Structures are given as structure tokens and as C-alpha cells.
Amino acid sequence: MGYCLGYALIEGGDAAFSMDASAVTFGPGALAEVGEEAAALGLRRVALFTDARLAQLAPVDAARRSLGRAGVDVVVYDEVHVEPTDRSFAEATRFAAEGRFDGYVSVGGGSVIDTCKAALLYATYPADFYAYVNRPIGEGREVPGPLPPHIACPTTTGTGAECTGIAVFDDTGRKAKTGIASRRLRPTRAIVDPLATRTMPKSVVAASGFDVVTHALESYTARPYSTRPRAPEASKRPMSQGANPWSDMGCKSALELAGRYLLRAVSDPEDEEAREGMAWAATLAGIAFGNAGVHLPHAMSYAVSGLCRSFMMPGYPEGEPLVPHGVSVVVNAPAVFRALAKTSPARHLDAAARLGADVRGAGLENAGEVLATHLGGMMRAAGVPNGLSGVGYGETDVDALAAGTIVQARLVSNAPCAVDEDVLRGLFRGAFAYW
The missing domain is CATH 1.20.1090.10 (Dehydroquinate synthase-like - alpha domain)
Structure with missing residues (x-):
């Protein structure tokens, strides 16, 4: 038995740990930088995911204007379901698949960010819905390859979805929540603007x-x-x-x-x-x-x-x-x-x-x-x-x-x-x- 930074190492246990994170920009007013970030990633046509209430509020307007200034074409999807379901994930996937986007921006809470993760996954690598869902409810299949860039812009102070590779939803048939988990789902960039939380x-x-x-x-x-x-x-x-x-x-x-x-x-x-x-x-x-x-x-x-x-x-x-x-x-x-x-x-x-x-x-x-x-x-x-x-x-x-x-x-x-x-x-x- 040995020790690594205060943790006891046991025989057969993992002696190493990984450190993964999205690239994060944090600070009041940072949402105005989303257009520059999208352009730096080479994006020309993006899907902006949000929900119906937020679509009428300042954070989404700020993101749209910033993307427009950067010359990025924006198509808004504002039908995200608060506390997403398998059905709402499927509807969002149809939108993503038909739009032929080269990148994604999400402006909202965990429901919005998670829906965007799922939609871009299934639009990029189509499969049976339960293929990527966690075992034992789903197959737990690995994401086959890289995903398009995703810039996540939270408007709530809680879920941390902008920094994780997890997308959670309600399985309406089983009446239970479950999710999809993969390092590849972690957003490319997170823009955390505390001013965007004023609407909560x-x-x-x-x-x-x-x-x-x-x-x-x-x-x-x-x-x-x-x-x-x-x-x-x-x-x-x-x-x-x-x-x-x-x-x-x-x-x-x-x-x-x-x-x-x-x-x-x-x-x-x-x-x-x-x-x-x-x-x-x-x-x-x-x-x-x-x-x-x-x-x-x-x-x-x-x-x-x-x-x-x-x-x-x-x-x-x-x-x-x-x-x-x-x-x-x-x-x-x-x-x-x-x-x-x-x-x-x-x-x-x-x-x-x-x-x-x-x-x-x-x-x-x-x-x-x-x-x-x-x-x-x-x-x-x-x-x-x-x-x-x-x-x-x-x-x-x-x-x-x-x-x-x-x-x-x-x-x-x-x-x-x-x-x-x-x-x-x-x-x-x-x-x-x-x-």
C-alpha cells in the first residue's frame, strides 16, 4: 500500500486520476464574447439552444447580437423542455439534424445545456435513442468520435452543466431520470457571466x-x-x-x-x-x-x-x-x-x-x-x-x-x-x- 497526495493506494486500485475541464471564461459581461469565441472556433452557422421564457430575455438577446457582430449565422431553438425528457431530446435532435450546423451555442440552465449536448450527439452520430444512455437502462455505448464545438452559457447558478459531459433526462416510459455520460459531451467552451443570472x-x-x-x-x-x-x-x-x-x-x-x-x-x-x-x-x-x-x-x-x-x-x-x-x-x-x-x-x-x-x-x-x-x-x-x-x-x-x-x-x-x-x-x- 502507498499514498498519493494523501489518498491511500490499495492493491488493484487506480494509482492515477484524470483532470478534465471545459475552457472557461468567467466574469460580468463575458456573454458579449460568445461571438468572438464562435468565430475563433471557425463557426459560420450555429444553433442557439434556449427555452421559450429565456428567448424573450436579455441573455439570449446579448448572445444573438454578439454572434451577429462576429458574422455568425444563428438559428434559434427555443423549445427546450424544463427538466428534459426522452421525447424533448428527440425533438431537439430532429432540429439539429435538419439544420446542418457546424457548431452550437446554449444559453440557459442545465436543461438547455443538456438538451444541446444530446441533440448535437444524436445529430452527429445517429443511433437508437438508448444506444448512448447509461447502463442498465440503456446500452451505454461510447460516443464514436469528436463532436462539433459547443459553447455553453449558463443563466443559472447551480447545475455546472457547462463543465460536465453529462446530459440528464426524464425517461417517460420508466418514470425515472437517467442520462448520457461521456467526456466528449463536455462543452468546448463555457462562458459564465454572473449578470446572465439576474432573470432567475x-x-x-x-x-x-x-x-x-x-x-x-x-x-x-x-x-x-x-x-x-x-x-x-x-x-x-x-x-x-x-x-x-x-x-x-x-x-x-x-x-x-x-x-x-x-x-x-x-x-x-x-x-x-x-x-x-x-x-x-x-x-x-x-x-x-x-x-x-x-x-x-x-x-x-x-x-x-x-x-x-x-x-x-x-x-x-x-x-x-x-x-x-x-x-x-x-x-x-x-x-x-x-x-x-x-x-x-x-x-x-x-x-x-x-x-x-x-x-x-x-x-x-x-x-x-x-x-x-x-x-x-x-x-x-x-x-x-x-x-x-x-x-x-x-x-x-x-x-x-x-x-x-x-x-x-x-x-x-x-x-x-x-x-x-x-x-x-x-x-x-x-x-x-x-x-
């Missing part, structure tokens, strides 16, 4: 902000990369490789920023410092989990979103039940960290301190309770639903929720300990309410 309603700030928090918490507490079996080839090393020294840096900084700015950003839409701080936290957490991967709160969230019957979140599109992604994750998180803190108590206690918890006098044996209690307090202060009961679930749903989670093999296998459906049922029961 309070509830979206909260939901996306807790996505940042859980990305960082899960990546920081995931199974160590050194415990994962060594890949037969370097190219086969999984994108979700487990906690590692590279991802740890982003996680720690993102947690500190979220602890300082999340509740401020929720309470005051005019707090530009808080919005900028959360935009930077989202970028750091996106880079971190794009390399380490997340685990059980996200795996559980896919079932929570997919089985939603009646819950509707204020500030989100009306007319259909919807548990926003960040909410579907964080309602599980305190229960998971309370139960699994024993796998790495020092990390859980450190994470609580970085989020702003008072850890004076707390021992490692209290790490899970300290983190869970502080996270629950942040949720309550931000107006997030009180656990699973707050989004419409009860005891009769536990079996279906556990069954919808265990199939998320990529995420479940990244947990710091082995779990089965019995463990998951216990975690869901612990997530019904926190206050």
Missing part, C-alpha cells in the same frame, strides 16, 4: 444553489478514486472516478462560497456579490463533480423527479407536476450524510464547517448529525420543501423510490460504501422531514 426567480436561485451544495458535498465524500479498480486502459478510466485531489480543491472552495452566499442570493435578488459568488461556486463544483462524480443524493433524486405526481414549485413552469432538480436532490441529502458520515467523518465535519456550521466541540462521531442539521437549517431558511413529505411522498412510495434509485448504477457505485435496496429504503424513510 427566488425559487430557482434556491433550487440551483442547493444543486451546487450537493455537487460539492457528494464529490467530496464519494468513494476515493484509489479504491476503484484500475481500468484496463487509460482511456477506459470512468469520468466519475471518485473523490481525488483535483476535485477536492473545487469542492472545498464551492462549499465555502455557498455557505457565504447562497442564502444571501435567495433573499436579495439585487445582491450582485452573492449572485457572482454562487456563479463561481457553481463553476467550481461543476468542474469537481465532472471529474469525481456524485453519489446517493443525486441517484435518489432521479426517482424523486421521475415519480412526481402532483408537486409544483413556485417560479417554475405551470401545468405539469415538477420537482426541480436541485430540490429533488437536497430533500434526500441530510438523510444520506447523516447515515454515511461514518465512512469519512473528518470530511463530513470539514464540509459542515465550510458551509458555515458551528463545529466547536463537535467530535468525529457527531459529523453526520452536524452536517445534516446545518443543511436542513439552510433548506428551511431558503424556503425549500421539508424533505420528501414536502414534495408529496410518503411511506407507500418507499419501495418504488428505492427501485428507481438502484438502477442508477453510475451514481450508486460512486457511493462511499456498498448499498442495496434495503439501505435505500432506510435512507428514504430518514428523508421524509427535517424540521
Whole structure:
């Protein structure tokens, strides 16, 4: 046994870790540079992906004008479905395939960016829809080759989709979320302009902000990369490789920023410092989990979103039940960290301190309770639903929720300990309410 930068190396485990990231431009007003970036990539005709609401707002207008100044022909696709589905991915793919674009620009939240990733993939390498979808739901086929350039411009401060090779969607037939994961899906460039987040309603700030928090918490507490079996080839090393020294840096900084700015950003839409701080936290957490991967709160969230019957979140599109992604994750998180803190108590206690918890006098044996209690307090202060009961679930749903989670093999296998459906049922029961 040896050590690499503080991680114990075990026989048969991976002794190396990879560091992948999109090229990122960050700062107020950076969205005005999208045209220059597109021209530098040699793009002449691009598809600009967004949703119907954003299509009428300043960020999309700024992107269109910038692309026009650079002499780039732009065709807008504004039919992105908030919380995408297999059907909405297919519709976007048809648009991309018919347009004969040499590049793509996405302006929006994770739903927009993920839809753009999927559309450009299937338009470039047509296949049966489930060919690229994660196992065991899909075939998990590797992306055959390079993809066209994609410039991702987030308008929310949470998903980190601009920095990852993951595209998540609702499988309407199975009533569960799943996704497509490949390093090739990672956007070519990310332009993160905090001013583009001004259009977010309070509830979206909260939901996306807790996505940042859980990305960082899960990546920081995931199974160590050194415990994962060594890949037969370097190219086969999984994108979700487990906690590692590279991802740890982003996680720690993102947690500190979220602890300082999340509740401020929720309470005051005019707090530009808080919005900028959360935009930077989202970028750091996106880079971190794009390399380490997340685990059980996200795996559980896919079932929570997919089985939603009646819950509707204020500030989100009306007319259909919807548990926003960040909410579907964080309602599980305190229960998971309370139960699994024993796998790495020092990390859980450190994470609580970085989020702003008072850890004076707390021992490692209290790490899970300290983190869970502080996270629950942040949720309550931000107006997030009180656990699973707050989004419409009860005891009769536990079996279906556990069954919808265990199939998320990529995420479940990244947990710091082995779990089965019995463990998951216990975690869901612990997530019904926190206050």
C-alpha cells in the first residue's frame, strides 16, 4: 500500500486520476464574447439552444447580437423542455439534424445545456435513442468520435452543466431520470457571466444553489478514486472516478462560497456579490463533480423527479407536476450524510464547517448529525420543501423510490460504501422531514 497526495493506494486500485475541464471564461459581461469565441472556433452557422421564457430575455438577446457582430449565422431553438425528457431530446435532435450546423451555442440552465449536448450527439452520430444512455437502462455505448464545438452559457447558478459531459433526462416510459455520460459531451467552451443570472426567480436561485451544495458535498465524500479498480486502459478510466485531489480543491472552495452566499442570493435578488459568488461556486463544483462524480443524493433524486405526481414549485413552469432538480436532490441529502458520515467523518465535519456550521466541540462521531442539521437549517431558511413529505411522498412510495434509485448504477457505485435496496429504503424513510 502507498499514498498519493494523501489518498491511500490499495492493491488493484487506480494509482492515477484524470483532470478534465471545459475552457472557461468567467466574469460580468463575458456573454458579449460568445461571438468572438464562435468565430475563433471557425463557426459560420450555429444553433442557439434556449427555452421559450429565456428567448424573450436579455441573455439570449446579448448572445444573438454578439454572434451577429462576429458574422455568425444563428438559428434559434427555443423549445427546450424544463427538466428534459426522452421525447424533448428527440425533438431537439430532429432540429439539429435538419439544420446542418457546424457548431452550437446554449444559453440557459442545465436543461438547455443538456438538451444541446444530446441533440448535437444524436445529430452527429445517429443511433437508437438508448444506444448512448447509461447502463442498465440503456446500452451505454461510447460516443464514436469528436463532436462539433459547443459553447455553453449558463443563466443559472447551480447545475455546472457547462463543465460536465453529462446530459440528464426524464425517461417517460420508466418514470425515472437517467442520462448520457461521456467526456466528449463536455462543452468546448463555457462562458459564465454572473449578470446572465439576474432573470432567475427566488425559487430557482434556491433550487440551483442547493444543486451546487450537493455537487460539492457528494464529490467530496464519494468513494476515493484509489479504491476503484484500475481500468484496463487509460482511456477506459470512468469520468466519475471518485473523490481525488483535483476535485477536492473545487469542492472545498464551492462549499465555502455557498455557505457565504447562497442564502444571501435567495433573499436579495439585487445582491450582485452573492449572485457572482454562487456563479463561481457553481463553476467550481461543476468542474469537481465532472471529474469525481456524485453519489446517493443525486441517484435518489432521479426517482424523486421521475415519480412526481402532483408537486409544483413556485417560479417554475405551470401545468405539469415538477420537482426541480436541485430540490429533488437536497430533500434526500441530510438523510444520506447523516447515515454515511461514518465512512469519512473528518470530511463530513470539514464540509459542515465550510458551509458555515458551528463545529466547536463537535467530535468525529457527531459529523453526520452536524452536517445534516446545518443543511436542513439552510433548506428551511431558503424556503425549500421539508424533505420528501414536502414534495408529496410518503411511506407507500418507499419501495418504488428505492427501485428507481438502484438502477442508477453510475451514481450508486460512486457511493462511499456498498448499498442495496434495503439501505435505500432506510435512507428514504430518514428523508421524509427535517424540521
